[in-house]
Amino acid sequence: MIPAIQLDGVxxxxxxxxxxxxxxxxxxxxxxxxxxxxxxxxxxxxxNILAGLVLASSGSARVLGHDVVAxxxxxxRALGVVPQELVFDPFLTVREALDFQSGYFGLRNxxxxxxxxxxxxxxxxxxxTNMRALSGGMKxxxxxxxxxxxxxxxxxxxxxxxxxxxxxRQALWQFVRRLNHDGHTIVLTTHYLEEAEALCSRIAMLxxxxxxxxxxxxxxxxxxxxxxxxxxxxxxxLPESLAALVTLRRExxxxxxxxxxxxxxxxxxxxxxxxxxxxxxxxxxxxxxxxFVQIMRKS
Amino acid sequence: MTSLDQNAxxxxxxxxxxxxxxxxxxxxxxxxWLRFWRVSVQTILAPILTALLFLVVFAYSxxxxxxxxxxxxxxxxxxxxxxMMSVLQNAFANSSSSLMQSKMTGNIVFVLLPPLSHQEFxxxxxxxxxxxxxxxxxxxxxxTVWFVDxxxxxxxxxAAFALGGSGVMGAxxxxxxxxxxxxxELAAFQNFIILPLTFLSGVFYSIHSLPPVWQAASxxxxxxxxxxxxRYGFFGASDVSPWLSLxxxxxxxxxxxxxxxxxxxSGYKLRH
Numbered sequence: 210m211i212p213a214i215q216l217d218g219v220x221x222x223x224x225x226x227x228x229x230x231x232x233x234x235x236x237x238x239x240x241x242x243x244x245x246x247x248x249x250x251x252x253x254x255x256x257n258i259l260a261g262l263v264l265a266s267s268g269s270a271r272v273l274g275h276d277v278v279a280x281x282x283x284x285x286r287a288l289g290v291v292p293q294e295l296v297f298d299p300f301l302t303v304r305e306a307l308d309f310q311s312g313y314f315g316l317r318n319x320x321x322x323x324x325x326x327x328x329x330x331x332x333x334x335x336x337x338t339n340m341r342a343l344s345g346g347m348k349x350x351x352x353x354x355x356x357x358x359x360x361x362x363x364x365x366x367x368x369x370x371x372x373x374x375x376x377x378r379q380a381l382w383q384f385v386r387r388l389n390h391d392g393h394t395i396v397l398t399t400h401y402l403e404e405a406e407a408l409c410s411r412i413a414m415l416x417x418x419x420x421x422x423x424x425x426x427x428x429x430x431x432x433x434x435x436x437x438x439x440x441x442x443x444x445x446x447l448p449e450s451l452a453a454l455v456t457l458r459r460e461x462x463x464x465x466x467x468x469x470x471x472x473x474x475x476x477x478x479x480x481x482x483x484x485x486x487x488x489x490x491x492x493x494x495x496x497x498x499x500x501f502v503q504i505m506r507k508s
Numbered sequence: 509m510t511s512l513d514q515n516a517x518x519x520x521x522x523x524x525x526x527x528x529x530x531x532x533x534x535x536x537x538x539x540x541w542l543r544f545w546r547v548s549v550q551t552i553l554a555p556i557l558t559a560l561l562f563l564v565v566f567a568y569s570x571x572x573x574x575x576x577x578x579x580x581x582x583x584x585x586x587x588x589x590x591x592m593m594s595v596l597q598n599a600f601a602n603s604s605s606s607l608m609q610s611k612m613t614g615n616i617v618f619v620l621l622p623p624l625s626h627q628e629f630x631x632x633x634x635x636x637x638x639x640x641x642x643x644x645x646x647x648x649x650x651x652t653v654w655f656v657d658x659x660x661x662x663x664x665x666x667a668a669f670a671l672g673g674s675g676v677m678g679a680x681x682x683x684x685x686x687x688x689x690x691x692x693e694l695a696a697f698q699n700f701i702i703l704p705l706t707f708l709s710g711v712f713y714s715i716h717s718l719p720p721v722w723q724a725a726s727x728x729x730x731x732x733x734x735x736x737x738x739r740y741g742f743f744g745a746s747d748v749s750p751w752l753s754l755x756x757x758x759x760x761x762x763x764x765x766x767x768x769x770x771x772x773x774s775g776y777k778l779r780h
Contacts, residue, residue: 223780260621263780282623290621296614300543306618312535313622355618 211274213394219268228254230418243409244398250415289361297340304336314359365396406497435468441489448483533628540636556647559590584656589711591648592738599641599674600681607685626772637678666741672757673734679764
């Protein structure tokens with residue numbers, strides 16, 4: 210099966226800055242793929258190369274087998290991109306923006322699909338509103354709608370929930386899950402790691418323009434063995450024998466990193482021997498954020 | 509989970525809808541038309557008023573003092589020049605400002621993401637620039653015809669130069685809009701290149717009234733040929749042969765079109 214996205218040795222240099230350094234990546238059709246990394250890691254550059262907004266310095270990128278430079282028309286027809294910035298055309302209403310975007314993709318008589326997309330994104334009541342008059346959250350919805358007018362098989366969302374409220378974030382997650390259920394390949398970049406953990410089946414982590422981790426979400430989570438133990442102690446001190454396990458210290462509490470659950474018993478025994486009583490105890494599972502921080506530190 | 513698209517086949521890759529090759533071009537042209545039409549007070553009425561003011565001021569102050577064509581009143585001589593100057597300046601302004609503003613606000617992505625060919629992109633912006641130039645030019649003629657006795661001896665020549673000239677300036681505007689990254693840069697283009705060239709193109713005078721060295725200098729100004737050729741359509745008289753003017757305008761349009769397509773293909777300042 211032709212991959213939805215194929216990157217082979219893609220590099221991008223800007224005036225001596227290496228934004229991407231030999232990135233190779235394959236994303237299968239129907240995947241829900243996460244692209245994570247700190248600011249400046251190269252996520253947006255990678256997306257912009259796929260979209261044709263940036264020309265790679267070397268390497269090749271394909272969308273559903275179509276080279277994004279040599280066969281750019283077919284590649285762009287197959288791709289929908291929700292940009293990170295809240296950009297809009299101030300001369301247009303919501304419906305006009307969608308009509309025009311539809312026309313740019315060569316589609317006539319697309320009104321039924323546009324109405325459907327507006328309905329699912331709660332834009333129908335604001336269809337005749339000028340883009341300038343919309344709130345940030347509504348503009349974000351319009352950006353998603355604009356990326357969908359031509360029913361692209363591959364959809365890239367660049368931090369779609371940045372700066373949006375919880376209700377809209379939940380609504381967008383639900384909407385994007387439905388798109389994936391319908392067969393669309395989704396590529397998501399986000400700084401909200403709980404979002405990536407909840408939605409993505411496979412994740413790539415970028416740092417300084419290189420992939421530093423690429424695996425299924427489950428495998429990445431299993432990289433961190435064991436658990437965390439959150440403790441509130443009386444007196445508020447820890448025996449020396451347990452000092453090496455501390456991962457976080459805050460007023461009135463400690464977080465210890467344990468290799469496995471069996472160590473919980475040892476910790477409790479050591480505290481009892483030292484005459485320290487446990488006021489509160491909580492066992493925490495590692496999350497993607499912990500994995501991400503560990504991987505970024507190692508790289 | 510119910511499907512978003514009622515026509516989707518469950519579990520199958522969504523099919524890419526069939527698209528028409530001409531629709532993209534026409535849609536972009538319609539958007540560009542709408543962009544200037546919705547602010548027509550600024551983009552159409554204001555330049556017409558400016559041309560009228562030039563007519564009033566220059567006709568009253570220079571009438572009888574400037575030799576133009578034999579038997580042609582100075583005010584009548586002025587009108588085609590003012591109309592053509594409006595055509596050229598507004599054609600340039602339309603494409604250059606539209607691209608500049610889109611780049612600054614970031615909404616240029618909506619035009620760069622779709623599969624528009626370089627020809628569609630260039631053609632749409634060019635046609636919209638020509639449209640605005642022609643609308644303003646027609647407006648100037650309609651507004652000024654009440655003040656002067658104007659004839660149109662060769663209407664096809666006038667139309668050819670209006671279309672060709674607005675095409676050249678529209679194409680130049682696309683170059684300026686693509687190149688400029690700040691408002692200053694575009695303003696410099698307009699104030700130091702377009703404005704001087706249009707004002708010194710024979711709009712307000714016949715070049716035969718100039719000293720020889722300035723006549724020769726005028727022949728180096730491509731806008732002179734546009735104005736002179738357009739004026740030929742009204743009076744049947746010109747400073748140079750209309751065929752020479754047509755050749756120069758046509759060659760300029762071809763060269764600028766070729767250059768624009770090369771720029772778009774290279775991604776210069778549009779695709780990093």
